[in-house]
Amino acid sequence: MxxxxxxxxxxxxxxxxxxxxxxxxxxxxxxxxxxxxxxxxxxxxxxxxxGLTFARYEVLRLLSFTRSGRMPMTRLGSLLQVHPTSVTSAVERLVKQGYVERLRRDDDRRVILAAITREGRDVVEAATASLNAQVFTAPGVSRDDVLGLTELLGRLRSASGDTVITTP
Structure with a gap:
């Protein structure tokens, strides 16, 4: 170094x-x-x-937060703020791993849903525990710096057109 x-x-x-x-x-x-x-x-x-990348982890985590465990692919891309091709690629890998299933909505067969499996729920919980322990709990700066940096980055994001809601 x-x-x-x-x-x-x-x-x-x-x-x-x-x-x-x-x-x-x-x-x-x-x-x-x-x-x-x-x-x-x-x-x-x-x-x-x-066996996850951050992109695949985010898909699983988002699906696990929903009540039904499923979401239209287009909504996933919108919430993750990524191109539809990126969502499709991540979901394809998760399907191959057995963590997600692709389904069609009953009322509109054109809509493709991504649905988390039991194995997907198990792996996302284990992965979240690892991320919390190894990264999120101690990101490398003090808690005050974390809060200040998050607020500063929020201002940068807002200036670039992101919707940023500050919390009290």
Whole structure:
């Protein structure tokens, strides 16, 4: 591990090349992308023993939160804020693993539902326990920093068009 901060050095390069007005923003975006990479390594490490990726975990977790354990594929994509192709791919893998079934809605056979199986419920509970223990309970900064960062990222998301509702 190097004792040099490549993002700080890149920021200085921005300043040296006459892009000083963009240097702080570049450093923020690059830091955010790097933090995302580091957190995803931890998340994927916690999920790997369960045979899940984060995308598949999110599908299972969302389905498990519904009363019926099923949801139209289009609604899944909307709630997860991903392209329909990504949902289809994740659901296909979950079907192969036996964690999800594809069903047709009785009242409209055109609607395809994803439905969590008993095995899917079991694996999502075990995976959630791993994520809570290995990542979410101790993400790497203090609780106050977690709350502040979440609020700050909410402002960034809101400025980019996301609906963000702050809680008291």
């Amino acid at each position: 190097s004792d040099r901060d490549p993002i700080r050095e890149a920021r200085q390069q921005w300043v040296d090349h006459g892009w000083g007005e963009a240097a702080d923003g570049m450093a923020m975006v690059t830091s955010l992308v790097r933090a995302h990479q580091l957190l995803m390594e931890r998340v994927e490490g916690a999920l790997r023993p369960h």
